Amino acid sequence: MSARSTPRDRMADVGSLLHSREAPLMIVLDSRSQPAGPVRVRQPLIVPSVLPADFARIGKEVRELCEAGVDRIQWDVMDGVFVPNLTFGPDVIAAARPHSSVGFEAHLMVVNPDELLPRYADAGCDLIIVHAEACTHLHRTLHRIRELGARSGVAVNPHTGPEVVQHVLEETDLILAMTVNPGFGGQAYIAAVEPKIARLRRMIEEAGLDIELEVDGGITEHTIHGAAAAGADVFISGSWMYAYPEGKAAAVARLRAAAAESIR
Numbered sequence: 001m002s003a004r005s006t007p008r009d010r011m012a013d014v015g016s017l018l019h020s021r022e023a024p025l026m027i028v029l030d031s032r033s034q035p036a037g038p039v040r041v042r043q044p045l046i047v048p049s050v051l052p053a054d055f056a057r058i059g060k061e062v063r064e065l066c067e068a069g070v071d072r073i074q075w076d077v078m079d080g081v082f083v084p085n086l087t088f089g090p091d092v093i094a095a096a097r098p099h100s101s102v103g104f105e106a107h108l109m110v111v112n113p114d115e116l117l118p119r120y121a122d123a124g125c126d127l128i129i130v131h132a133e134a135c136t137h138l139h140r141t142l143h144r145i146r147e148l149g150a151r152s153g154v155a156v157n158p159h160t161g162p163e164v165v166q167h168v169l170e171e172t173d174l175i176l177a178m179t180v181n182p183g184f185g186g187q188a189y190i191a192a193v194e195p196k197i198a199r200l201r202r203m204i205e206e207a208g209l210d211i212e213l214e215v216d217g218g219i220t221e222h223t224i225h226g227a228a229a230a231g232a233d234v235f236i237s238g239s240w241m242y243a244y245p246e247g248k249a250a251a252v253a254r255l256r257a258a259a260a261e262s263i264r
């Protein structure tokens with residue numbers, strides 16, 4: 001737990017301790033290396049987008065996701081300008097917060113994230129993700145998120161190169177490689193992003209930093225393999241998870257198993 005954590009963060013940390021990035025790392029022997037040495041195997045995190053949820057019963061939807069075994073919950077915040085859609089204000093998220101036993105992340109698809117950061121931190125978002133394309137002073141914005149007591153994340157659209165995050169790695173806890181153009185759920189996964197995911201994974205490893213690498217958009221039990229093999233370790237799922245015939249718990253288990261097969 002970092003020194004910048006707020007009391008709300010600390011409560012959320014206790015609730016989600018089993019899913020922390022530090023705790024679940026396994027040590028295995030890598031038979032490919034000579035001599036054999038310990039290798040860190042990342043555990044995939046499965047995170048639903050609430051975009052397909054029934055907004056008239058959002059508290060119940062959040063409780064169902066927690067019971068399904070998700071690692072945290074993503075709120076897609078859209079302003080109708082950065083993306084052509086409008087979604088959640090901070091008051092909606094704050095109202096849902098007491099219904100959750102896992103952390104909240106806010107994916108801010110907005111043109112002016114800086115002025116909104118305190119509102120989403122106060123609403124109970126433990127992780128706040130801004131778009132590189134929306135931030136004139138990305139380093140400052142990420143630093144500000146941490147000052148507010150949240151973890152910081154930076155998202156990049158499918159067309160944006162990995163180099164935009166090279167000089168802010170020290171200020172970020174997560175990189176989100178969008179695998180659709182943001183704005184709507186239910187779009188097709190863009191496999192052409194995978195080489196960028198691999199490049200981002202190398203950048204993280206070369207920097208020696210504990211940064212999560214998230215993918216978002218079109219994630220299914222099939223597409224998750226390519227993203228995991230490229231180096232992603234956090235997987236957002238929206239429409240596929242909600243439409244899974246055997247229910248959300250089975251969908252989470254299916255995605256977790258599929259990611260674990262391919263994660264590197």
Ligand SMILES: O=C(CO)[C@@H](O)[C@H](O)COP(=O)(O)O
Pocket residue numbers: 049051076107180181182183184185186187216217218219236237238239240
């Ligand atoms: O950020 C976004 C869309 O802008 C995503 O979170 C999607 O909402 C994920 O939904 P599916 O592609 O899994 O339906």
